[in-house]
Amino acid sequence: MKRALTALALLAGLLAAAAFGLLAWQRGLGDATPPSAAPVSLARGAYLAAVGNCAGCHTARGGVPLAGGRAIPTPFGTAFSSNLTPHASGLGGWSRDDFWRALHLGLGRDGRLLLPAHPVTNTTLVTREDADALHAWLQSRPAVDAPRRAHELRGLYGSQLAIAAWRALYFRPAVYRPDPARDAAWNRGAYLAQGLAHCSACHAGRGPLGGDQGAADFRGGLLAGMGWQAPSLLDPAEAGVQRWAPGTVQRWLRDGHAGGHTAQGPMAEVVLGSTAALDGADLAAMAAYLRALPEQPAARPAPAQPDPRRRERGAGLYREHCAACHGEQGEGRRDEAGAPAYPALAGSRLVTQGSAANLIRVIERGGFAPATAGHPRPYGMPPFAGVLDADDLAALASHLRESFGNRAGEVDAVEVLRLRAAAAAH
Known part of the structure; x- marks a missing residue:
């Protein structure tokens, strides 16, 4: 008995040492890349912030731009984005080196490992020159007092040890190196x-x-x-x-x-x-x-068993709710100027993808294209979540995926409910 307890104690000690060693290794990742010698351009920093869509994740719905607080759903719970403004609750006091380590190494100013909800496997590729320009622009923004909201992650997923283990599996710091075989x-x-x-x-x-x-x-x-x-x-x-x-x-x-x-x-x-x-x-x-990306067919889940009654029901729902805009044969409609207004469903990739998730999501929540300079007044589609139940959604989606020349397979109510559950956190 005494030997068994000794062995267990030794094993626990070895595991603890390995854990602390892993954590120390991840926190000790270093990089000697010096600050860029090029003049820092705030205009370039603003451009890079737009390209990176920093405000997209670091702005809560209805909140102050870049002040953080947006909920980021993950399979392990909800993370909340941080404040990027130069307030003490955000990036106030952060040097260029601090910011570089956050992008390149995924380390906070205090040396703690950042949660992988921050896309460190991508931002590590950013050059020092671009990181410095982005840092300068963020430091020029109005300071907003917005303390970080605590992440709501299950179990130990948000612990430093869990993050270190994840990084050991999936993260290697590496600035992008051009491929000499490409232009x-x-x-x-x-x-x-x-x-x-x-x-x-x-x-x-x-x-x-x-x-x-x-x-x-x-x-x-x-x-x-x-x-x-x-x-x-x-x-x-x-x-x-x-x-x-x-x-x-x-x-x-x-x-x-x-x-x-x-x-x-x-x-x-x-x-x-x-x-x-x-x-x-x-x-x-x-x-x-x-x-230039290589072509590789995506895996397609097995479709639901064909059901003539489901398809018939879907055809009726299409005539009632959809045909006026999308056409009797899913051909779509153009506006008075001849520009596309309501998209065609015949051959639509959104309709015929292996997963029906996006089709179900659009039918339930509505379809809203971005209003951009080149397409300033896009047509929208109303949501039908309060009109169609799971059986209706399955019937309509099945009709769309198996009509107008589409051959994507049917969807049953069980799949609709599964996809609803996947969307429950957002």
Whole structure:
């Protein structure tokens, strides 16, 4: 008995030592990159903040821009974004080096590991020059007293030890290095998409611990707590643009509307808060990078068993609620000037994606494209959450996915309820 207790004590001691060693290793990550010698431009910092959509996450709904407090749903609970204004409750007193360590190493000013809700696997790629410009611009903003709201994470997920373990699995500091086999435009697009624009923060395929395959992981997946599916950027049948003309991709990034495709949900926010701000050269660069991504079909879940009565019910709901705008055959409608007004559902990628999540979400919550300079008065779609129950939603979605030439498979009420549960936190 005494030997067993001794062995257990020894094992506990070894585990504790390993844990403290892991934590010390992660906190001790160092970087000798000096501040940039180039003059710091506030205009450049403002541009980079727009490209990175800093205000998108660091502004609470209805709150002061950049003062933090926005709820960030994760599979492990809810995180709340921090204050980026130069108040003591935010970035007040932060030096350029402090800010660089936060972006590059995911370390707070006090040396604590930042929660991976901060996209450190992307921001680590940002150059020191860009980090310094962004820091200078943030320090020029009005100071707002907005203390950080405590994260609401389950169990030990928010502990420093858990974060250290996650980082040991998924994080390696590395500033972006241009690929000599690619041209300057592709490299600039890769730097933007993988780094500050952090496309993989949504479009990565994540494992059970929330890890991905790196900043160029664009396999897509369900956004936890939001109920939206980030479609794969590798699959032309989902969100891949490999077969689009360069100009179409650039208009889509700038306007959120091009070639009959309209940004919805979280992507509408990204266009409005980020890609619409890209200048012409960066639009072309990001388009070049996205068009060059390898094509890889996304996994498609098994559809529900065909049900003629469900389809018949869906056809009736379509005639009652949808046909007036989207056309009897899902062909869409144009406005008086001949411009697309209500999108076609025939061949729509939102309708035919492997997951019906985004289709269900739009029917329930409504469809609202971003109002941008190139598309200032987009048509919207009202929500039907209070009109259609789960059986109705399944019937209508099934009709859309299996009509007008679409062959995406039916959806049953169980899948609708599952997707509702996935959206319950947002």
